[in-house]
Amino acid sequence: SDDPVWRTIEEFSGYPTHPTSASLPSPSFSVDTETLQNQIDELATFSDVPAPAVTRVLYSDKDVLARSYIKKLMEKAGLSIREDAVGNIFGRWNGKDTSLAAVATGSHIDAIPFSGKYDGVVGVLGALEAINVLKRSGFQPRRSLEVIMFTSEEPTRFGISCLGSRLMAGIEELADALKGTVDGQNISFFDAAKSAGYNLNHEDLKNVFVKKDHYSAFIELHIEQGPILEEEGLPIGIVTAIAAPASIKVEFEGNGGHAGAVLMPARNDAGLAAAELALAVEKHVLESGSIDTVGTVGIIELHPGAINSIPSKSHIEIDTRDIDEKRRNNVVEKVHQSAVSIAEKRRVRLSKFQIINQDPPALSAESIIRAMTIAAEKLNLSHKLMISRAYHDSLFMARISPMGMIFIPCNKGYSHKPEEYASMEDIANGVKVLALTLAKLSVD
Numbered sequence: 001s002d003d004p005v006w007r008t009i010e011e012f013s014g015y016p017t018h019p020t021s022a023s024l025p026s027p028s029f030s031v032d033t034e035t036l037q038n039q040i041d042e043l044a045t046f047s048d049v050p051a052p053a054v055t056r057v058l059y060s061d062k063d064v065l066a067r068s069y070i071k072k073l074m075e076k077a078g079l080s081i082r083e084d085a086v087g088n089i090f091g092r093w094n095g096k097d098t099s100l101a102a103v104a105t106g107s108h109i110d111a112i113p114f115s116g117k118y119d120g121v122v123g124v125l126g127a128l129e130a131i132n133v134l135k136r137s138g139f140q141p142r143r144s145l146e147v148i149m150f151t152s153e154e155p156t157r158f159g160i161s162c163l164g165s166r167l168m169a170g171i172e173e174l175a176d177a178l179k180g181t182v183d184g185q186n187i188s189f190f191d192a193a194k195s196a197g198y199n200l201n202h203e204d205l206k207n208v209f210v211k212k213d214h215y216s217a218f219i220e221l222h223i224e225q226g227p228i229l230e231e232e233g234l235p236i237g238i239v240t241a242i243a244a245p246a247s248i249k250v251e252f253e254g255n256g257g258h259a260g261a262v263l264m265p266a267r268n269d270a271g272l273a274a275a276e277l278a279l280a281v282e283k284h285v286l287e288s289g290s291i292d293t294v295g296t297v298g299i300i301e302l303h304p305g306a307i308n309s310i311p312s313k314s315h316i317e318i319d320t321r322d323i324d325e326k327r328r329n330n331v332v333e334k335v336h337q338s339a340v341s342i343a344e345k346r347r348v349r350l351s352k353f354q355i356i357n358q359d360p361p362a363l364s365a366e367s368i369i370r371a372m373t374i375a376a377e378k379l380n381l382s383h384k385l386m387i388s389r390a391y392h393d394s395l396f397m398a399r400i401s402p403m404g405m406i407f408i409p410c411n412k413g414y415s416h417k418p419e420e421y422a423s424m425e426d427i428a429n430g431v432k433v434l435a436l437t438l439a440k441l442s443v444d
């Protein structure tokens with residue numbers, strides 16, 4: 001064919017994609033943008049808050065509705081559907097040689113409180129459309145292609161990020177920790193899962209573990225969640241590494257007391273200890289010597305939470321990241337020292353300093369970076385190599401499979417807020433690069 005994309009697919013698959021019989025209309029390598037936009041908009045309606053914001057928390061009623069919606073779309077795409085014990089959902093398109101390890105792609109649909117409708121969603125609905133694009137083109141994969149909707153990439157309900165992909169990566173500690181894990185309403189992980197239709201007990205968690213060579217490759221399409229691609233007018237980002245996230249839960253306890261009657265010298269205010277620690281996080285991050293080090297205190301809760309009562313207990317959750325694991329660990333250590341010295345100085349008890357996760361960064365596989373680069377070039381889409389400062393399920397899929405990520409621009413780099421937005425033109429470009437990359441990797 002004279003069409004560069006076809007030539008590429010023919011090259012990839014080693015056989016003509018254009019069915020020779022004159023009867024079949026020649027297909028076009030195009031994304032059904034209207035349907036895809038409708039799907040993104042419809043999925044956003046499964047939310048616990050009114051539009052344009054989206055809140056969709058793990059195993060909530062809206063999450064269950066959204067999961068059924070995804071399964072319906074997988075069925076429509078002609079995929080065979082499987083769900084594991086914690087609700088990771090798999091849609092498979094069998095290749096010509098099902099004995100070969102499959103190529104997987106996917107992302108998440110859970111959304112933190114008051115966020116947008118593109119984070120993760122583009123990587124799930126876009127993956128399904130990439131499959132549809134290849135099917136419409138008459139392409140037949142050699143390796144099977146599998147779309148994965150990961151359970152709970154966001155840490156909202158149980159404070160654990162990438163819960164589904166961590167378990168797939170076989171992280172035993174997490175399986176153990178889930179035994180005693182409860183959410184803010186004291187509902188256990190297992191009870192929450194049961195309420196969403198996942199009747200599992202602790203023993204079942206190991207069945208979620210995936211063997212190292214189960215997949216030959218994993219690719220995730222995602223909005224950049226930063227401003228670079230938009231600022232540089234580039235449609236495609238090829239991710240080379242994902243920064244290393246860590247999260248910490250800290251609690252201080254003091255005597256509390258009456259806001260009027262207790263004089264300042266007699267106080268040991270757990271609230272002020274929390275405030276001081278939050279500023280210490282910022283100080284340690286700013287002193288790391290690198291712009292790549294970030295730190296956020298996204299949660300501070302005070303008990304009893306009354307204006308005229310001195311806080312007797314404070315609960316703080318800290319998120320710190322860096323592409324340099326050692327530098328990130330230094331920050332974690334310094335934050336720990338600050339928590340201890342603040343507790344001493346303010347005569348409060350440091351009742352909890354719990355490191356929830358302290359993950360290493362992940363590198364993309366050269367082979368997949370090459371396949372994504374070729375795909376972008378064949379599609380005449382300018383692109384750049386870049387790192388991801390946000391974490392993704394890819395961070396853990398990299399432990400069991402060669403990994404790669406495709407970024408598309410998003411409005412002003414906004415994310416985790418209702419103003420999050422990616423144009424359908426940019427999404428369609430991402431879907432095409434993903435489709436071509438999947439085609440290539442499925443015949444490798």
Ligand SMILES: NC(=O)N[C@@H](O)C(=O)O
Pocket residue numbers: 119153154155161225389390391392
């Ligand atoms: N991609 C993304 O937003 N992941 C988040 O959970 C994060 O905090 O990085």
Ligand SMILES: [Mn+2]
Pocket residue numbers: 119154416
């Ligand atoms: Mn997110």
Ligand SMILES: [Mn+2]
Pocket residue numbers: 108119120153222392
């Ligand atoms: Mn995401």
